[in-house]
Amino acid sequence: MRATGGPDVAVGDVLLSVENVSLSFGGVKAVSDVSFDIRKGEIRAIIGPNGAGKTSMLNIINGFYHPQKGRIRFKGQARARMRPHDAAYGGIARTFQNVALFRGMTVLDNIMAGRTLKMHSNFFWQLLRYGPAMREEVEHRHRVEEIIDFLKIQEIRRVPVGRLPYGLQKRVELGRALAMEPELLLLDEPMAGMNLEEKEDMSRFVLDVNDHYGTTIALIEHDMGVVMDLSDRVVVLDHGIKIADGTPDEVKRNQAVIDAYLGVAH
């Protein structure tokens, strides 16, 4: 594992940087003046107690929320406002805290849906499912099958997602995000509600994605064991403020972090 073998992927330049970002909903300050960066090829964890602003942060990166102050720089391009589909075209994919799949559709179709942005043949051919559309579909299906193989979900290929247990739905959601071939993958609590075995499987997949596809990953997770094992660097938020940033070991020793999690004696 990572803890012993060191980073699997050469961690390179800054892929995305968050610069002095603030976000508030009315009087509630979700994120205030936060800056950090995500480097190419790393696994970056965002942690913090409940209500620390982790999901808001992810939504800002994803372009779903627009920060009132500060800016996001992705692949060198700065933007104050980014819309989710811009993010998707730009190579950012995500999974959600509460599984957000098309429940009536099969696993295969759900993952195929992740390829939509990559389909280029026009509406007419797609309607006929012939010619260039067919060729394209075969090509995309090949990529999707690779993902199905990668995530070891062959046996549920044709099962409607709604009939699957929660742990598998999470895996399918990861599959759909992977289908976009993202440069940056945002995972919002990928292990929430899983048992130990499922967590171990999921951790293995996250590491494999990072290693095999070279995908940069930013994840929010509550399970500290998982975070410390998986991530290269950790940023800690508390009440919307960044209180620590560094390697798992540094963060673990940080007094501010310990106080935030365990409380301070008054």
Add this chain to the structure above:
Amino acid sequence: MAPNVAAGAETFPKLLIRNANVYGARPAMRHKDLGIWQTWTWSQTLDVVRAYTVGLHRLGVKRGETVAIVGGNRPKLYWSVMAVQMLGAIPVPVYADAVADELAYVLAHAEVRFAAVEDQEQVDKILSVKKQLPQLELMVYDEKRGLRDYDHSRLRPIDDVIDDGRKALADPAVAAWLDNEIAASKGSDPSIILYTSGTTGTSKGVVLTNERSIRAAADTVAFDKLTEKDVALAYLPLAWVGDHYLNYAQGLVSGFCTACPESPDTAMSDLREIGPSFYFAPPRTLEQLLTRVMIRMEDAGLVKQKVFHYFIGAARRYGECILNGESVPLTARLLYAIGNVLVYGPLKNVLGFSRVRVAYTAGEAVGPELFSFYRSIGLNLKQLYGQTEAFLYVTAQPDGEIYADTVGPACPNVDIRIADNGEVQFKSPGMFSGYFKDETKTAEVMTPDGYVKTGDAGFFDEKTGHLKIIDRTKDVGKLNDGTMFPPKYIENKLKFFPNIREAVALGDKRDFVTVMLNIDLAAVGSWAERNNVVYGSYQELAGHPLVYDMLEKHVAEVNRSLAEDKVMAGAQIKRFLILHKELDPDDGEITRTLKVRRGFIAERYAPLITALYDGSKEADISTQVTFEDGRKGSISARVKIRDMKPAATSAMGKAA
């Protein structure tokens, strides 16, 4: 008789060459990859295996040494077996789900320097016990994922080995060398070492030779008329004798196609897509399949349910007779034909049995109900009895002579005898040449005149001449009058009734046989609901007079079937009782794998056992129980005992 042996192929590599020559363009192996079935013909297979063999040789694998094969049913692992054999080395397949220590034991005992493994999981497992395996030099692996950053000084992808061999083979000298190597192997050379699963002590390495394996396989291929047009799905463990025999050996001998499932979990749907013509399933798998069908039928619409049950009923009456080629009324045939269109055909299609010509089950006692269900819908399901030491087959049921409670007559060229203690002993063409590095154990199971002791007790049924296996020899006891008493045989007969969940038969060194029964709460509970039997607890239901009446009928039925065999007639059940609590692994009464622990039960229920034999009508018992949370309590009850009248020994009729 066997054309294959006559063709001069006394080793598996030579068979592979023969197949490439004779069936060159026919499929040898299929594997579903990325959702699409990939096919390799016999000549392509030979091509790959030759390259792989040269590659292994260049890595240092030598004639006569052992090579471990660890993983599931994948073409590259089957090719590994072939390539190792082609070099004259000996493959040692190991169960993919073996825990690291078991794996370490086998690898160390077999002294392997090389291992061909499936994926990262197996590599990790072997690396974790590296210290115990100082002789292990190199692993080759099939699935590359996750292994990229591992230290490759002792690791190679199988693909690279094959590529390397292929490049080297371009040199005619290398090709000639390989031909020489293949020719140099003799039929008497060991072809494989199969480690037994080790349910009785540590596992032993069963050494089989080329010519014996091929001879045995040739016999059964002829017996079941398997040809190069047949297809089998390899979904049972690669390291198990069944897979090695049924798929690998029979496949090479007959030239049929072996299909590998996409993943272990997709076997069911792959079965349906492939539509095999030769099929093997252990009884438990058949039971699971049937349960799934029945549960799904309960969710079906009313009309569908009615049609289903009506025709399944018709199949139950006539299906087996039709399959056995007996005479049945024309109307019955007509009814069956309609049922075939409406129910049996579609059902078999869903289960993947549409094209199955020969199906076998073995491993444990199969319930007569279950067995006849599959036969009644037209699946030619048969039983076989075998062991790793025999290279599988000892007996098998021939078409048209199928009885649920026998395992059939001896296979062609197999000689069976029953020893004085009731033990089945055999001599067969495929029998093993010894346990690897263990002459004492070999001597223990071989008789001086060359028979193998199976450790199973059995007898030949008088009416049919078929073998019946009753129990492990060491468990078989004797009544005081000398009658043989096989507890498991009697218990199994009882447990085939859905109302009986568990049974414990007593009788060793006693005057007669008695049983203690556990009711099945689900089955008896639903019966109670339908018959307005009111009960407040398990204990109350178990002691209900009507429940006793119902189970008395079951016991009487078992007695009747025991009475049909002269050997067993004396072991009829004279008295029985229904236990007031379920036998529970938490209380140590049964093992976690649900095997009855006789000694412990005898101690714990001593007052009941005394009562069973002293003629009392009821007995008091108080037992300690452990609750799920670990607290202890005690249950006391007064348990009634019923007497049974023995069934007449002369009773005739078909065995249940």
